[in-house]
Amino acid sequence: MPRRICREPLTARVSIERRRVCQWLLLPAVPWWIQAVDATTIASARLWPAQEYTRLILESSSAVAHQMLPMKNPERLVLDLEDVELTSEIAQLGQRLQPSDPYIQAIRVARFKPGVVRVVLELKTEVNPQLFALQPVADYGHRVVLDLYPLTPPDPMMALLDFEKGGTRDIDVDSPPPDRFGPVERGSSPNSPLISPKSKPGLKRPIIVAVDPGHGGEDPGAVGPRGTCEKHVTLAIAKKLVAMLGAQPGMRTMLTRDDDYFVPLNVRVQKARRVQADLFISIHADAFTTPAARGSSVFALSEHGATSAAARWLAQRENEADLIGGVNLDSKEPFLARTLLDLSQTAQINDSLRVGRSVLDGIGAVNSLHKGSVEQAGFAVLKAPDIPSILVESAFISNPDEELKLKSDRYQKQFAESIFGGVKRYFAQNPPLSRSKLS
Numbered sequence: 001m002p003r004r005i006c007r008e009p010l011t012a013r014v015s016i017e018r019r020r021v022c023q024w025l026l027l028p029a030v031p032w033w034i035q036a037v038d039a040t041t042i043a044s045a046r047l048w049p050a051q052e053y054t055r056l057i058l059e060s061s062s063a064v065a066h067q068m069l070p071m072k073n074p075e076r077l078v079l080d081l082e083d084v085e086l087t088s089e090i091a092q093l094g095q096r097l098q099p100s101d102p103y104i105q106a107i108r109v110a111r112f113k114p115g116v117v118r119v120v121l122e123l124k125t126e127v128n129p130q131l132f133a134l135q136p137v138a139d140y141g142h143r144v145v146l147d148l149y150p151l152t153p154p155d156p157m158m159a160l161l162d163f164e165k166g167g168t169r170d171i172d173v174d175s176p177p178p179d180r181f182g183p184v185e186r187g188s189s190p191n192s193p194l195i196s197p198k199s200k201p202g203l204k205r206p207i208i209v210a211v212d213p214g215h216g217g218e219d220p221g222a223v224g225p226r227g228t229c230e231k232h233v234t235l236a237i238a239k240k241l242v243a244m245l246g247a248q249p250g251m252r253t254m255l256t257r258d259d260d261y262f263v264p265l266n267v268r269v270q271k272a273r274r275v276q277a278d279l280f281i282s283i284h285a286d287a288f289t290t291p292a293a294r295g296s297s298v299f300a301l302s303e304h305g306a307t308s309a310a311a312r313w314l315a316q317r318e319n320e321a322d323l324i325g326g327v328n329l330d331s332k333e334p335f336l337a338r339t340l341l342d343l344s345q346t347a348q349i350n351d352s353l354r355v356g357r358s359v360l361d362g363i364g365a366v367n368s369l370h371k372g373s374v375e376q377a378g379f380a381v382l383k384a385p386d387i388p389s390i391l392v393e394s395a396f397i398s399n400p401d402e403e404l405k406l407k408s409d410r411y412q413k414q415f416a417e418s419i420f421g422g423v424k425r426y427f428a429q430n431p432p433l434s435r436s437k438l439s
């Protein structure tokens with residue numbers, strides 16, 4: 001199986017540092033004939049810095065015994081790797097550190113004693129470290145993963161607090177829906193409060209749309225024939241969509257990730273639930289084994305099997321993201337609780353089909369449709385029990401023509417606009433205040 005590597009950055013905006021990571025990924029593993037017989041070689045050392053958490057990955061062809069030691073004054077983490085060769089890939093890890101990394105100040109690597117390589121992370125702040133190992137999966141070998149989380153995780157609700165002041169979300173459920181899509185008020189900007197202070201009390205609640213750029217970080221998603229990564233395309237489209245939605249009076253948005261790092265599928269769901277989103281849109285790019293497959297599609301959750309074999313196959317592939325991106329199964333994070341996902345989701349699915357239809361109609365104006373109806377399958381990321389949720393496959397990245405489209409700023413914008421139009425039409429006909437919610 002070919003390794004899933006982004007061969008080229010999507011746009012010039014991708015940082016030099018990130019490009020260097022991609023080049024590092026392209027380097028072949030150290031050939032077997034220069035590996036010591038009983039020592040393991042770190043074939044690839046990667047950093048995924050992000051405000052949410054910074055991830056260090058050490059990948060090797062066989063499992064590496066490791067242990068971590070937190071140290072104080074100054075704050076640092078010591079990671080000892082046993083029976084590991086001190087090769088340039090691991091020795092030069094510090095050079096790949098970005099000055100903007102929120103958590104790591106510097107990285108030093110040295111042989112601590114015979115057979116033990118010591119990695120010292122000098123920290124900018126105290127962190128909550130999580131160390132775990134991943135078994136080989138897809139194109140990856142054994143991975144040692146060290147995640148550095150902030151002691152106090154940022155609350156996605158904070159960004160929306162301004163709009164919650166002075167009223168609760170579900171008051172005045174009998175009042176008529178506000179005209180949320182009227183002209184922008186004089187003097188308002190995309191950053192100004194979306195509900196003016198003159199609004200009636202019952203109209204204070206903005207519509208909140210969670211936009212989910214598929215994949216990220218360790219999980220590139222599908223890779224096109226030219227090496228375009230799905231994760232870059234999804235983020236670009238999502239950011240454009242969020243800009244459009246956020247500029248609407250009465251609308252607020254939340255991105256489940258805003259950079260190139262991995263977010264587990266159910267964390268994406270939980271983030272949307274934290275902000276009590278009225279809609280969840282997951283953005284992806286499709287791929288198939290033959291280059292001819294083309295067109296856009298929209299999916300909703302299914303509780304009872306998929307609407308087609310292709311939909312089932314796609315859901316399976318998208319659900320593999322957690323394996324490839326790397327989830328710490330031992331984590332006790334509340335985000336990872338899955339209990340709510342067993343509730344009946346009939347109402348959610350009906351709403352999702354409705355918004356899916358509306359979005360599909362919009363998309364039909366900018367690209368051919370792979371299928372003329374909203375399909376259904378067991379996508380893990382669509383399982384919020386109380387939020388209408390759709391997954392949009394923007395085009396086939398495995399199709400050379402559509403890969404070019406997906407890379408283009410113009411198509412990304414058109415595509416985001418088509419979703420935007422569908423969302424507006426849906427909320428105009430289905431105002432959230434009148435929708436029943438699971439409690």
Ligand SMILES: [Zn+2]
Pocket residue numbers: 214215221222230284285318
């Ligand atoms: Zn995907």
